[in-house]
Amino acid sequence: MATFDIDGELxxxxxxxxDETGLTEIEFAEGEKRIRVTKGGGAPAFFSHAPAGAAPAPAAAPTSPPAALGVSSHPGALTSPMVGTAYTSPEPGAAPFVRVGDTVKAGQTVLIIEAMKVMNPIKAPKTGTIGQVLVEDxxxxxxxxxxxxxE
Known part of the structure; x- marks a missing residue:
């Protein structure tokens, strides 16, 4: 098995x-090099090389919060384009971007998702009224x- 220097910064x-996303496991691969970081249940596990032909572990089925069950098929459902942390307002203590009952225009910022230290504005795909907000700040x-x- 080939070895390589572990990039501590990575x-x-x-x-x-x-920590930011609330996930318990993350894996990064580049060529033959593979690093998996797991938290919980003891010390983190770091793997530097996957055996040839090894299949990645199956991903756990995502769980939906109870309020979100049944809304995924709604024609007005706005879904997250990435994994990250959702923020409902532009800064702590500020008024939220939108509230239930607010009218929004297509292209209007309705949330921010922080992913890898980058703030990504999430924009309304259509004009309408906010029927439900299913995430908390x-x-x-x-x-x-x-x-x-x-809606």
């Missing part, structure tokens, strides 16, 4: 992403998770 960044979100409903 491991720290991956561990930071675990500073809540970790998964890719494809329903964030809000625009």
């Amino acid at each position: 491991v720290r960044k991956l561990a930071g992403l675990l 500073a809540q970790p979100v998964e890719f494809g998770e329903v964030l809000l409903i625009i």
